[in-house]
Amino acid sequence: MEEDYYKILGVEKSATADEIKRAYKKTAIKYHPDRNPGNKEAEDMFKKAAEAYDVLRDPDKRARYDQFGKAGVEGMGGMGGGFGAGGMDLNDIFTHFSDIFEGMGFGFGGMGGRSRQQTRQYRGGDMRLKVSLSLQEIATGVTKKFKVKKNVPCPDCHGSGAEGGAAPETCPTCHGSGYVVRTRQSVFGMMQVQDACPQCHGEGTVVKMPCHHCHGEGVVGGEEIIEVNIPAGVAEGMVINVPGKGHAGKHNGIAGDIQVLIEEVPSETFIRDGQDLIYNLLLTVPQAMLGDSVDVPTLDGKARISIKPGTQPGTTLRLRGKGLPAVRGYGYGTGDIIVNISVYIPEQPSDEERAALEAMKDSPRLKPTSAVREKIFKTFRSYFQ
Ligand SMILES: [Zn+2]
Ligand SMILES: [Zn+2]
Known part of the structure; x- marks a missing residue:
């Protein structure tokens, strides 16, 4: 049984939007990574609370969650379920809920600046598909195959974007960090600001000789047959998220997801x-x-x-x-x-x-x-x- 979003935030099912927001704030402060450095459990709780809040703050998602659980909100956008197996990034949380974290005084969201310890990876786009199911298929669950046209890693450079599949080189501007530090005059005096490196756009690497096939992108148009397992009991309007099956990310980045929208063929009998x-x-x-x-x-x-x-x-x-x-x-x-x-x-x-x-x-x-x-x-x- 999955964990209950209401329990994670410690609120009643009947909680108002305001109560949910306050409860999330409290939970986020308690498990904030700045307060619990190196504590994996706290980090997990911090992520779970963000996922719960993302669903419960949205009346539409909340209603679907109340009726169908996580399955009802998967792939609806935002964080609910979409991040799947622990793929949620702390930075995403701070950006997504900047209204909550601003003014909390923590390092991360405090001054509106994001920690940019990691180099950036391109993420491929998500795709949406529709599937029509009969009541019989809904009763038993069904595996559906789709032939999808999507970006796939370039076969010539194996996704690197460099001619002949050469390894990309360390960016000379940022020396591989992906960011540059600028000094800026502000009302508080001189401030140091981190910006994505203008040469590599945060990747930390550059391609000297772009692959002739994909023009250095690392991805080309392709096709794939995708199998989607649709669980029994789904209903019209539900979305099944298939992580990592969307467009390939540039330069061997992260693949997007595929969201499958369920349509129910009306039964003649029931x-x-x-x-x-x-x-x-x-x-x-x-x-x-x-x-x-x-x-x-x-x-x-x-x-x-x-x-x-x-x-x-x-x-x-x-x-x-x-x-x-x-x-x-x-x-x-x-x-x-x-x-x-x-x-x-x-x-x-x-x-x-x-x-x-x-x-x-x-x-x-x-x-x-x-x-x-x-x-x-x-x-x-x-x-x-
Ligand atoms: Zn290529
Ligand atoms: Zn750079």
Whole structure:
């Protein structure tokens, strides 16, 4: 079971936006890397809190998280889930939440300057795909293959961008650090500012002889077949994030992600309600009056149900566990098929049938008693509550 975003921030599920912001600030101060140097656990907590806050501060993401868990917010942009296996960068957090960190007085975000200990790596762009799934595919989960056109590492230089795949050379301007220090006059006096190196744009390396095939970029247009495992139980509008399968990054940088948007093909048989599936069973008048045994379709075949004599239209029956599973274990087990009973009233009975019905018209046993009236009204009223 994944960790709960509310628990990470120590707030109630009903917390207001303001409470969430304050709780995040508190957590961020507690686990701030400047306060916990070299403490890996604190750093993890710091990252987790950022991920939690990124989702819970956005009403749209929060609503999806409440309903579907992390699976519901993956790939929606921002940090929620998108960073996957520990790929989140501290600098990203400080930049992303600069409104929180500004004025905290810590080294990182304090003066608005970022620590630039690392050289920059290019990151390839993300890609978006759409996939249409039937209810059957959603019920079991499915692997889909996509042929995607995207930037791939240049085969001639193996992604380095240098002719013949030569190793890139240390940048002469910044001596490989990726940044230059400038001295600037400000209202506080002389200040030293770090800037990305103008020659290598922060990479720390330069390509002297650009590869003729990719013109020094290290990437070229290509194609790849991608397999995406879609977990069971997904819903329309969910996004599955596939990390590292997007465009290749320049100069052997970091590959982007692919986000797969789920579309649900409406079923001809069922109406989906979360994990439950609603089926409308149309009985004949004799079936509803006398009872019967009938087949109801399920996602993987059919199920036989018995109709009790005197079954009212609007009655619902449940086939437990025949609905949809929870996405990645988040949610409440497997849903049900809910069978809604309706009764077909024929418009054109034969002369014989008409005569038989006319003969029964005033039969007292065919008229509801006041107790029956009350019971049926109660059921009817419950639809509106
Ligand atoms: Zn090349
Ligand atoms: Zn440089």
